[in-house]
Amino acid sequence: MGASSRVAVIGASGQLGSDLVRVLAQRYEVVGFTHAGLEVSDPTSVEAALGGQPWFAIVNTAAFHKVELCEAEPERSFQVNALGALHTAKAAQKSGARYVYISTDYVFDGAKGAPYLESDPPSPLNVYGASKVAGEHLSRLASERWLVLRIASVFGRAGASGKGGNFIETILQKARAGQPLRVVNDQLMSPSYTLDVARLLLDLLEKDAQGVVHATNAGVCSWFELAQEALQRCGLEAAIEPIPSSSLASPVRRPAFSALESERLSRWGLQMRPWQEALEAYLREKGHLA
Ligand SMILES: NC(=O)c1ccc[n+]([C@@H]2O[C@H](COP(=O)([O-])OP(=O)(O)OC[C@H]3O[C@@H](n4cnc5c(N)ncnc54)[C@H](OP(=O)(O)O)[C@@H]3O)[C@@H](O)[C@H]2O)c1
Numbered sequence: 001m002g003a004s005s006r007v008a009v010i011g012a013s014g015q016l017g018s019d020l021v022r023v024l025a026q027r028y029e030v031v032g033f034t035h036a037g038l039e040v041s042d043p044t045s046v047e048a049a050l051g052g053q054p055w056f057a058i059v060n061t062a063a064f065h066k067v068e069l070c071e072a073e074p075e076r077s078f079q080v081n082a083l084g085a086l087h088t089a090k091a092a093q094k095s096g097a098r099y100v101y102i103s104t105d106y107v108f109d110g111a112k113g114a115p116y117l118e119s120d121p122p123s124p125l126n127v128y129g130a131s132k133v134a135g136e137h138l139s140r141l142a143s144e145r146w147l148v149l150r151i152a153s154v155f156g157r158a159g160a161s162g163k164g165g166n167f168i169e170t171i172l173q174k175a176r177a178g179q180p181l182r183v184v185n186d187q188l189m190s191p192s193y194t195l196d197v198a199r200l201l202l203d204l205l206e207k208d209a210q211g212v213v214h215a216t217n218a219g220v221c222s223w224f225e226l227a228q229e230a231l232q233r234c235g236l237e238a239a240i241e242p243i244p245s246s247s248l249a250s251p252v253r254r255p256a257f258s259a260l261e262s263e264r265l266s267r268w269g270l271q272m273r274p275w276q277e278a279l280e281a282y283l284r285e286k287g288h289l290a
Pocket of ligand 1: 010011012013015016017034035036038061062064065080084103104105153154155160161162
């Protein structure tokens with residue numbers, strides 16, 4: 001493999017990052033950067049890790065994405081999610097590389113009441129969403145060959161921050177422990193299986209895709225429906241109670257309907273499979289199904 005086939009994955013030990021490292025390695029020479037080796041909010045750290053090297057693409061999955069903490073720490077939120085995008089997109093531009101920024105359905109406010117398309121204007125409801133919109137803009141401003149992938153409600157083998165846990169694992173653990181399950185049924189979204197997102201990015205890089213792309217699995221569900229589907233597929237008969245999000249008393253406003261749909265993938269002959277099929281594949285990958 002030549003120098004121009006090198007791809008940098010930032011956030012390499014994370015839920016999406018770890019799958020990107022293994023999937024992109026099918027076609028590229030992948031160099032993964034963990035948080036210990038690269039701090040996106042620090043331009044000196046970014047330059048030290050990425051500067052002076054030829055890259056085919058730089059993929060930035062790093063984020064400060066705990067929405068409650070983002071509300072409490074807006075400076076850090078913008079430093080990581082917005083300025084982190086600026087610094088890493090500049091590094092990509094300098095080396096003539098494509099730049100990929102991973103974004104979120106939380107750029108939308110949910111008022112549309114139907115799946116959001118790439119052409120819909122963002123209108124975030126919280127600090128996290130606003131910092132990610134800023135990150136999207138700065139990616140576009142700093143790099144000529146930019147790609148923004150919006151994903152949502154992520155599940156993948158490594159778990160959040162590479163620590164094994166995510167929403168589905170929590171539900172299955174609680175069900176097996178006989179603990180009560182109460183899950184919100186009034187927030188609708190499109191879940192994303194990280195392995196599917198990684199495979200999609202492999203194809204998008206191949207096709208030199210640019211611009212904003214919605215990269216969730218197809219379809220819409222509530223968190224309650226996602227939990228119910230996971231329990232059913234695993235043959236667990238735990239009782240699960242649907243609850244309104246108002247009963248959780250979170251200080252953060254969240255979109256009630258943030259499902260995403262792509263009006264762009266078909267132009268490259270690409271599509272994402274339905275979330276139910278992705279969930280089945282995930283449960284198999286994790287060994288939850290025989
Ligand atoms: N998780 C979701 O449900 C969700 C939904 C929509 C969009 N997204 C977006 O998808 C992307 C990937 O999410 P994920 O679930 O894979 O997250 P994740 O598991 O937390 O992975 C993020 C990785 O980035 C690293 N990181 C965090 N802050 C960093 C910094 N300042 N500099 C360098 N590295 C840093 C983390 O390392 P440490 O853990 O060691 O800090 C972690 O390995 C993010 O951009 C997120 O905004 C996620």
